[in-house]
Amino acid sequence: MSRGLAQIDQNSELELINASSIQPEPIDWLWPGWLARGKLHILAGAPSTGKTTLTLAMAAIITRGTAWPDGAPTAPGRVVIWSGEDDPADTLTPRLLAAGADTERVHFVGSVHEDNGARTFDPATDVGKLAEALAKLPEPPALLIVDPIVSAVAGDSHKNAETRRALAPLVNLAQLQGCALVGITHFTKGTAGREPLDRVTGSLAFGALARIVLVTARRPDDHPEGPARLLVRAKSNIGIDGGGVQYEIEETELALYPGLCTSLVRWGDPIEGTARSLLISAETLSDDGIETPTSAPEKTRAETWLRDFLSSGPLPSQQVIKEARREGISERTLHRARNALGVESVCTGFGKDRQSKWVMPKGTFSASVPAICQQN
The missing domain is CATH 3.40.50.300 (P-loop containing nucleotide triphosphate hydrolases)
Structure with a gap:
């Protein structure tokens, strides 16, 4: 008998329960x-x-x-x-x-x-x-x-x-x-x-x-x-x-x-x-009330992408977040870019069909689309 087994209390016994007996x-x-x-x-x-x-x-x-x-x-x-x-x-x-x-x-x-x-x-x-x-x-x-x-x-x-x-x-x-x-x-x-x-x-x-x-x-x-x-x-x-x-x-x-x-x-x-x-x-602010820093290049890229992505009109917020993630833009960075651009949130539908959409503020043009085209 091994040393470990020799230390077992012979006055006690462990019960094993068969799974087939469990309802x-x-x-x-x-x-x-x-x-x-x-x-x-x-x-x-x-x-x-x-x-x-x-x-x-x-x-x-x-x-x-x-x-x-x-x-x-x-x-x-x-x-x-x-x-x-x-x-x-x-x-x-x-x-x-x-x-x-x-x-x-x-x-x-x-x-x-x-x-x-x-x-x-x-x-x-x-x-x-x-x-x-x-x-x-x-x-x-x-x-x-x-x-x-x-x-x-x-x-x-x-x-x-x-x-x-x-x-x-x-x-x-x-x-x-x-x-x-x-x-x-x-x-x-x-x-x-x-x-x-x-x-x-x-x-x-x-x-x-x-x-x-x-x-x-x-x-x-x-x-x-x-x-x-x-x-x-x-x-x-x-x-x-x-x-x-x-x-x-x-x-x-x-x-x-x-x-x-x-x-x-x-x-x-x-x-x-x-x-x-x-x-x-x-949680756009840290526990100390200080905004968590995001590097300028990341935020600038997020702003450019978001401006272009919303240039055709309002889109569901979850779709925007999902596509941003595919572009390597974190949700935190996306929301800070949104704040910087003044992107607005509008709700459409009722009950189960209710959803939030993001839309660029009026008079905002895409950086990659000529203003004359967006004014038509």
């Missing part, structure tokens, strides 16, 4: 393609994108059983929220009310009461207590929100092994309860332009362990496409990734509480593209 099961979707019961999801983005308000908007949909932004139906369910950053009284509950939530179906994780008094709940050590509390609900929750998810890691959240071990109890709890687990976190500062999964704060294990990673971005007011926030699927091990939906954060006053102002989400149109391309397109 295949479909993914139990809470929001098809976006939120799945029993799975870990990470929602990451810059601080200004309204991640918490966005998550509460999702919670409100679940409590009421109303349609998702893409029209998909859902049944009413309970939501459990732990927040280490926002107060339930002055921040979270007002936002839930503004979103139309049935607050009877929302439960906040409170203090842990012990013989010597009450203490703050710790998601790194008190998951067992949480499991006991959830067992007392009339039915299992449909959604469990942990904000921020890094608080579930007692050790170094930048170490892969420690992060995986720390998240395991929460993931197991979500599986046992059959609820979608959403952990909220930030992007690491100074990572604009990189792959979205690489931008998630902490260990890569956060993105690796999650079955779905959602990311948010914000287009500034002077962005060519206009201001908007984006919710995008950066990763999905159980469905398609890429694509997303636009949303905005608005301030509102609660009708039942005069003078109490809070924020709510207004859902917008669906968007297409990879997570990285959508984020690069939105």
